[in-house]
Amino acid sequence: MNSAPNRRRDTLLVVDDTPDSLSFLTDTLDSAGVTVLVATDGESALALVDEITPDLILMDALMPGIDGFETCRRLKNEKKLAHVPVIFMTGLSETEHVLRGLEAGGVDYVTKPIVVEELLARIRVHLANARTAQASRVALDATGRFLLSTDHAGNLLWCTPRAEQLLRNAFSAGEGTTPQIPEALAAQLARHCREGGATVIDADQRRLEFAFVSATGADEFLFRLTETSTDSEGALRQQAEALQQTMSLTAREAEVLLWVSRGKSNRDMSEILGISHRTVNKHLEQVFEKLGVENRAAAAAKAVRVLSG
Numbered sequence: 001m002n003s004a005p006n007r008r009r010d011t012l013l014v015v016d017d018t019p020d021s022l023s024f025l026t027d028t029l030d031s032a033g034v035t036v037l038v039a040t041d042g043e044s045a046l047a048l049v050d051e052i053t054p055d056l057i058l059m060d061a062l063m064p065g066i067d068g069f070e071t072c073r074r075l076k077n078e079k080k081l082a083h084v085p086v087i088f089m090t091g092l093s094e095t096e097h098v099l100r101g102l103e104a105g106g107v108d109y110v111t112k113p114i115v116v117e118e119l120l121a122r123i124r125v126h127l128a129n130a131r132t133a134q135a136s137r138v139a140l141d142a143t144g145r146f147l148l149s150t151d152h153a154g155n156l157l158w159c160t161p162r163a164e165q166l167l168r169n170a171f172s173a174g175e176g177t178t179p180q181i182p183e184a185l186a187a188q189l190a191r192h193c194r195e196g197g198a199t200v201i202d203a204d205q206r207r208l209e210f211a212f213v214s215a216t217g218a219d220e221f222l223f224r225l226t227e228t229s230t231d232s233e234g235a236l237r238q239q240a241e242a243l244q245q246t247m248s249l250t251a252r253e254a255e256v257l258l259w260v261s262r263g264k265s266n267r268d269m270s271e272i273l274g275i276s277h278r279t280v281n282k283h284l285e286q287v288f289e290k291l292g293v294e295n296r297a298a299a300a301a302k303a304v305r306v307l308s309g
Helices: 019-031 043-048 066-075 095-103 116-143 161-170 182-195 232-249 251-262 266-273 277-291 298-308
Strands: 011-017 035-039 056-060 087-091 110-114 149-151 156-159 198-202 206-217 220-228
Touching: 011 019, 011 043, 019 035, 019 161, 019 198, 035 043, 043 066, 056 066, 056 116, 066 087, 066 095, 066 198, 087 116, 095 110, 110 116, 116 206, 149 161, 149 182, 149 206, 156 161, 161 206, 161 220, 182 206, 182 220, 182 277, 232 298, 251 266, 251 277, 251 298, 266 277, 277 298
Parallel strands: 011 035, 011 056, 056 087, 087 110
Antiparallel strands: 149 156, 149 220, 198 206, 206 220
16 A cells, blocks of 8 residues: 555455455455455465465455464464554444454454444554554564564564574474464463563573563563573572683683583673673673683683683
């Protein structure tokens, strides 16, 4: 629904098994400057989105075979499609379908017979919201932060790449698969969605903190994910002191080397130690010079030998 000539047309997928309804919607949306894709059942819709990702989906609630509710649930389980808004179409007397549609992942509904002006207005709103949300996620991805969002029940909706890798390692999810939040943890996150706060868990020799940040949508809640060592502060201090004494480092240089040996990035160390990225870099330069090495891997190897000796 972009009117500017230099912008691409929005692509909408209409899923409906009624020829008259499809014809009406296709003509209406085409006149509004939208590229329309058509599917007459859930199976066809799922096959089509494997090839093309629409900007928005209009979904008939009741269809033969896979109905609209199950089709929507399957769409939302696909990571690349989770952000695509789904608007359900239902009859005036089918109020229970509205609730089922929202529970399945739909963002809105329109009643039949469809009022064109109302339909176009709702489409414009949800396209704008989807673009804003997607732009925010891309920006967060680029920052390299550990962030994730859930729905009100604590189910994972989206996470930044770094958070996804940490969750995959913690919950033993295979490469290329989306990690799932365990039921017990989801229940705790659901409580934080209502009350705020944070939860700390131990998983796969990792200690993870899920701290509530804010609500970012009608049913989307943002959490910051932090990995902390399962070692006690005393043990960490002893290890840093061992590096300091053995390698003639300052106390801060020893702390930096300790976290390098644990695979932490400069950004991680900045947050853990409460110092700037520039300061981390300066300490690393001094560590490399004192250890006679040229990179992090060599420095980490020397640190590990000292700590395991």
